[in-house]
Amino acid sequence: MPVVTMIGGGQLARMTHQAAIELGQCLRVLAASDADPAAQVSADVVLGSHDELDDLRRAAAGATALTFDHEGVPLQHLVALESEGVPVRPPSAALHFAQDKLAMRQRLRELGLPVPDFVDLSGDPVDARDELTAFGDAHDWQIVLKAVRGGYDGRGVWLLESRDEALAVVDGADDATQLMAEAKVPMRRELSALIARSPFGQGAAWPVVETIQRNGQCAVVLAPAPDLAPEVAERAQQMALRLADELGVVGVMAMELFETVDGELVVNELAMRPHNSGHWTMNGAVTSQFEQHLRAVLDYPLGATDLLAGPVVMANVLGAGEAPAMSMDERVHHLAARMPEAKIHLYGKGERPDRKIGHVNIVGAPGASFDEVRERAERAATWLATATWTDGWDEHGE
């Protein structure tokens, strides 16, 4: 059977390994340490750094496909591997757009896909100040500053209140950090269109989901997005499938979207890998995003993306400000007692504030109400994080 190498030993690789087992495979992971989430569980671990071309070469040796659990691999290394014949999936030419927010927005705009207004601040610092000032004034300082590269989970994003704050970020940025500014979108909510594409060109889209962020991080996913007009959902899927096709994406791709107060869609971010907004598929869809990613990078025909039963709510287990005295093992024990239907997914990570250490899926019966399913999912995840039972979720905490 084929060998897939995944660069990075995080939870996405860990969960991809689960899917690999079913397909008769063992996922090879390039991990920084034996203690990485995926390295803890896979029999095929290459220790090394994703920044070192030789380590990447060792991990790729003999693999049918090379893929990623994060966007951090230097693009020139991937180009080098491709020139040596390694099947890099997604290819560097596509991954470039997931690594570079500015290039991504420029490409989206060229393709006629809706993006927030933005300005490139990566040039001369003096010009950047002027450009930022003009852009901010034009948008009443309803803008967001973003690092062009390397941001995730709220890092590399600055929500601003004024001109002074914005200029302080630009002035304080180190020379290596390229910045861009983006107009804030008056939005109703955030959505995610998760799709997969194979090298052959087959595409498959899961139902569009609603994602709920807290502190700039994904906290909860409602699948499918409640009360989303079917034509809007289909438009989101088509946008994602078309973009994947235009860019030559291979594997799972998440297109994060804003649904505006006017019911329009605007593209926010892209990820070319399994994504937090797709963790619900592990229990609630016929094909999980992890199995689908393997199918796609191996150029297998893609699996069915239908809901298996009713609505699904995924809630992240985010490390508490202070780790509870009660062990995680004991917390799992108590949760199992209270909620025998909760699907627990733990990543084998140490507990640190706001760190994603696991998630819980609750699959509702067909026709179940989202409120009831969501209440259980959030209660379960909060319990695992804090060893405290709450009454569901706090609307004001969102």
Added chain:
Amino acid sequence: MPVVTMIGGGQLARMTHQAAIELGQCLRVLAASDADPAAQVSADVVLGSHDELDDLRRAAAGATALTFDHEGVPLQHLVALESEGVPVRPPSAALHFAQDKLAMRQRLRELGLPVPDFVDLSGDPVDARDELTAFGDAHDWQIVLKAVRGGYDGRGVWLLESRDEALAVVDGADDATQLMAEAKVPMRRELSALIARSPFGQGAAWPVVETIQRNGQCAVVLAPAPDLAPEVAERAQQMALRLADELGVVGVMAMELFETVDGELVVNELAMRPHNSGHWTMNGAVTSQFEQHLRAVLDYPLGATDLLAGPVVMANVLGAGEAPAMSMDERVHHLAARMPEAKIHLYGKGERPDRKIGHVNIVGAPGASFDEVRERAERAATWLATATWTDGWDEHGE
């Protein structure tokens, strides 16, 4: 998080490792070889023999619980481990009954549970001939000979047509093989009641399933058993739960049953581990038997056993008489193209005739017809085994 050790590196251990990953664990396996199905995928492999007490000790060191993927571990070794404080689950006192068909039938009879009439042929060989003759005459030679220990998948079972055939088996048995004879039951079909029990004493039962054997091996499972009267299903579940309680079973237990032509239930075999008749739970039940087995041996509260959606059919991929020229990878590719909803589970085993090398689950929509779901499951499994497309299944081949 806790460490569970499983003795045996076969497909049951492989699939238990998948479940362990979700619970934040890594399954430790005692395997004979790095090439064993579970050893191919787990990061925690102890190489050794389940017949060697020292190997068992090495595998058990520091483990929260010790459990099994087969019944082959010498009972005296488990007694020794228990005396050293190892949490053996199921305990040796229970496992004894899964290893010894004669003891199991005697115990079932004592408990008033229905078993076929049987006779012990394990004593003096001359007496055994006489006892067999009397038993056979009394049952018109509608009897089956069985090895008391070590049989599985049709091995250690002799279906007979006459007195001469029966005596030939007895005369031909080596000194180490103890035999028993059992009356054939005029049966409508075979069922399996799959349950789990925790050390705390909690029990949980999945829906009772119908199992279809070919050449003495499980080939297909229909979940839940079609057209089974609810009171019969409940009786089967209660029999299994009661027996597990009486014997002190810990973990998953399968009670294989005959449904007689009169609609009565008769116990056939017992297995105290995840079981082929429970593979459907991986895609069709809220909690899979592998997750449940881990919960049980760790004394976690048990997970919900409801169907997730509609009826499920599991079909084993049984090695063909001659392995197809087309690679398994390519066969998977073609199956994925034809049946995007097929859930493929491969064990990483070489192909040999009638060897269980994988299985396919098809989960029907609520209310779907069994015929349609079964046709797809069998077609998929036959394809993976033989690289030949058939029109569903051959009723006469059962």
